[in-house]
Each structure stands twice: as structure tokens, then as C-alpha cells.
């Protein structure tokens with residue numbers, strides 16, 4: 001697995017508009033509608049934009065996780081960027097597990113349909129269950145992951161619960177990425193994780209001065225990434 005750091009982000013920001021590996025996905029991400037599993041055209045909401053999607057794609061391309069866990073699928077746009085990078089760069093060994101309890105109901109199967117349409121479904125496994133149950137079942141089944149992308153329920157307690165369960169199935173060296181870092185409860189979870197989760201080391205995506213400005217002054221940070229550097233050994237009697 002390669003390093004994801006400020007140099008990676010700098011190179012991405014300098015080049016992302018020139019990259020042409022994801023043109024079809026970029027068009028899909030920008031489209032106001034998508035297609036439900038029953039073929040109906042429905043509005044497309046909640047998805048990552050194409051710049052963010054390209055970032056996820058290049059993160060997977062660069063970091064080369066063998067097993068990816070994704071929480072929160074909606075219309076399947078982030079899933080498609082991740083699965084597409086897995087299909088291109090790890091066609092034999094890559095595997096992507098996606099969790100969303102509302103895929104068939106709220107999202108009318110649009111995420112499933114998108115992956116089928118793009119022939120990416122063979123690299124993915126969808127579990128339609130709440131993340132805390134689904135990931136715990138994966139842990140019980142002995143599954144391990146190298147990258148967890150968390151974009152499910154953004155309330156503080158659900159975000160922390162997702163981090164807890166994801167950390168328990170993450171290999172050491174693996175990454176946990178949180179979407180919407182400066183919004184909802186995620187905004188509260190991150191300072192807690194920064195201070196009280198020594199086994200998860202924040203990857204600085206900018207040089208220190210820009211990092212400070214972006215987070216403390218402008219409060220603009222969409223994705224936050226941690227690397228698991230050890231197992232969690234804090235025990236029960238701590239903060």
C-alpha cells in the first residue's frame with residue numbers, strides 16, 4: 001500500500017482536471033437524475049461531486065487497498081468511483097463491500113442499478129442493513145479491510161459507532177475516511193478522534209499552515225482520513 005499524504009493531495013489538486021480516466025463517472029456524478037432499479041428516472045441527490053469522486057478514485061489507485069468497506073451508498077456514485085478504481089487496478093484481488101439499509105427503499109435500487117450498468121457489480125457486495133449490525137457481522141465472519149469510506153448516518157453517535165466498528169475490521173496500516181467532516185455530528189466526532197484515538201493517526205492533507213487555516217478559519221474540509229497505526233488498547237476506563 002502506498003502513502004496518502006499532503007504530497008499526494010498536492011499532486012491531485014494540480015492534475016485532477018487533466019485526468020481522463022473517469023469521464024463517464026464524472027458525467028454521471030453531475031447529472032441531475034439517475035435510474036432506479038425498475039428503470040424509472042429519479043432525481044439524483046446526496047452524491048459526491050466529480051472532483052471528490054476523482055479523489056476517491058485516485059486514492060484507491062494510489063493506496064491499492066485489497067478490500068474496501070463503504071458505509072452509505074445512496075445512488076451509488078461514490079461506490080462507482082471506488083469500484084471502478086478497484087476493477088481497473090486490482091481486477092483479480094480487489095473487493096468492495098457496501099452497506100446501506102435504505103438502498104431498496106429510499107434509493108429505489110439506483111445504486112445497485114448504477115453498478116450493474118457499469119459492470120462493476122462483480123467487484124462489489126451490497127449489504128442492506130444498518131452499518132453497526134452489518135460491520136459487526138462482517139467482523140464475526142473474520143472479514144478484514146484496508147480502506148473504510150464512511151458516509152452513512154452523520155449524527156455524532158452514529159459516526160462514532162461507524163468508526164468503532166470500522167476500526168475493529170481494519171488492518172493495521174489501513175485508512176478510514178470520513179465524508180462531510182465539517183458538518184452535522186461528524187464535525188464533533190473529528191476533534192474527539194484526533195485527541196482520544198491514539199491508534200488512528202490523522203493524515204494531514206495540507207501543509208501545516210494551510211491545514212490550520214482550512215480547519216480553524218475557513219472551516220472547509222470535506223474529507224478527513226485516518227491511518228490505523230495500532231490496535232485500540234485503551235481499555236474501558238478512559239475518555
Ligand SMILES: C[S@@+](CC[C@H](N)C(=O)[O-])C[C@H]1O[C@@H](n2cnc3c(N)ncnc32)[C@H](O)[C@@H]1O
Nearest residue numbers: 047048072073074077078100102131151152153
Ligand atoms: C450522503 S448519502 C451517501 C452518498 C454516497 N456515499 C455518494 O456519495 O454517492 C448517505 C447514505 O447513508 C445511508 N445511511 C443512513 N443511515 C445508515 C446506517 N445506519 N448505516 C448505513 N448507511 C446508512 C443512507 O441511506 C444514504 O444512502
